[in-house]
Amino acid sequence: MIELLLILCIVAAIIAIESKNLLSSIISLGGVGFSLAIIMLFLSAPDVAFVQILVEVVMLIILIRATINRDVTEVKCKREFFGMIFGMALVTVLLGILLMGIQTLPEFGTALVNASAESVPAKYYIENGLAQTGSANIVTGVLLDYRAYDTLGEATVLFTAIIGAIAILRKKKTNE
Amino acid sequence: MNVPIIYTLCMILFSVGIYGIVTKKNVVKIILSILIMENALNLFILMIGYRKDGIAPIVQPGMDAAGFAASSVDPLTQAMVLTSIVIGLSMIALMVAIAIRLYERFGTFDISEIKDLKE
Numbered sequence: 001m002i003e004l005l006l007i008l009c010i011v012a013a014i015i016a017i018e019s020k021n022l023l024s025s026i027i028s029l030g031g032v033g034f035s036l037a038i039i040m041l042f043l044s045a046p047d048v049a050f051v052q053i054l055v056e057v058v059m060l061i062i063l064i065r066a067t068i069n070r071d072v073t074e075v076k077c078k079r080e081f082f083g084m085i086f087g088m089a090l091v092t093v094l095l096g097i098l099l100m101g102i103q104t105l106p107e108f109g110t111a112l113v114n115a116s117a118e119s120v121p122a123k124y125y126i127e128n129g130l131a132q133t134g135s136a137n138i139v140t141g142v143l144l145d146y147r148a149y150d151t152l153g154e155a156t157v158l159f160t161a162i163i164g165a166i167a168i169l170r171k172k173k174t175n176e
Numbered sequence: 177m178n179v180p181i182i183y184t185l186c187m188i189l190f191s192v193g194i195y196g197i198v199t200k201k202n203v204v205k206i207i208l209s210i211l212i213m214e215n216a217l218n219l220f221i222l223m224i225g226y227r228k229d230g231i232a233p234i235v236q237p238g239m240d241a242a243g244f245a246a247s248s249v250d251p252l253t254q255a256m257v258l259t260s261i262v263i264g265l266s267m268i269a270l271m272v273a274i275a276i277r278l279y280e281r282f283g284t285f286d287i288s289e290i291k292d293l294k295e
Binding site: 013014058109164 | 180181182183184185186187188189190191192193194195196198199200202204205207208209211212215218219222223224225226227228230231232233234235236241244245248249250251252253254255257258259261262263264265266267268269270272273274275276277285
């Protein structure tokens with residue numbers, strides 16, 4: 001089931017990259033994000049799936065705002081043959097390296113939680129999370145209690161990015 | 177070669193993103209490719225933390241601690257991916273702001289035309 005949804009993701013991603021119309025490629029990207037949310041539900045990660053759906057909606061709104069008011073939503077089909085060959089070669093080499101890399105991973109479905117080592121942090125969180133943080137949802141317990149500094153850093157990054165976007169988009173009063 | 181097919185598909189999704197970044201000239205297309213790569217990475221990290229037939233890391237009433245610890249999936253990867261998704265959103269907002277500015281300045285999204293128009 002997860003494999004089928006992943007193939008749907010890949011097809012939607014290829015359509016999004018190769019489509020001539022910018023608006024339709026943005027909507028195809030929505031196909032990637034939402035099928036990814038369903039995969040996350042299959043991987044028993046409901047919190048992440050909720051956040052993924054929310055972020056995907058906001059992201060589509062931002063991206064459509066960037067393109068809908070512009071005159072040209074069509075991409076000119078001036079593709080360079082040499083560049084495409086070079087890109088294909090690069091991607092093939094990279095894919096080979098990645099496939100060599102994932103062979104060293106444990107098999108799918110045998111998580112790090114299963115490891116016999118006592119020092120795996122995820123194991124500690126699962127065993128002691130409810131007693132120590134009082135949160136029935138261990139993910140929020142990790143986010144807001146064990147790794148609260150991480151969440152603080154996340155909020156800082158969000159704040160900085162929004163400040164940057166406002167500074168870039170602000171209309172200057174003075175004429176050049 | 178003994179390659180798990182589910183990781184392979186994830187890596188193919190990542191490679192599609194790389195291909196878009198390398199070959200496309202449109203700024204919006206490049207932003208979309210970065211998004212695809214980010215989604216593939218998030219999914220890969222989630223897959224590493226998955227346990228076969230695992231339940232979501234939420235303690236339900238009437239569930240003993242030992243049984244929960246034996247069947248829950250990894251909560252740490254989920255927390256990290258949650259952070260990463262939200263940071264990705266802010267990154268997209270910043271990139272789109274820059275793209276809108278580029279369009280107002282040069283009247284096009286095409287990178288090679290922008291390079292020619294620069295004085």
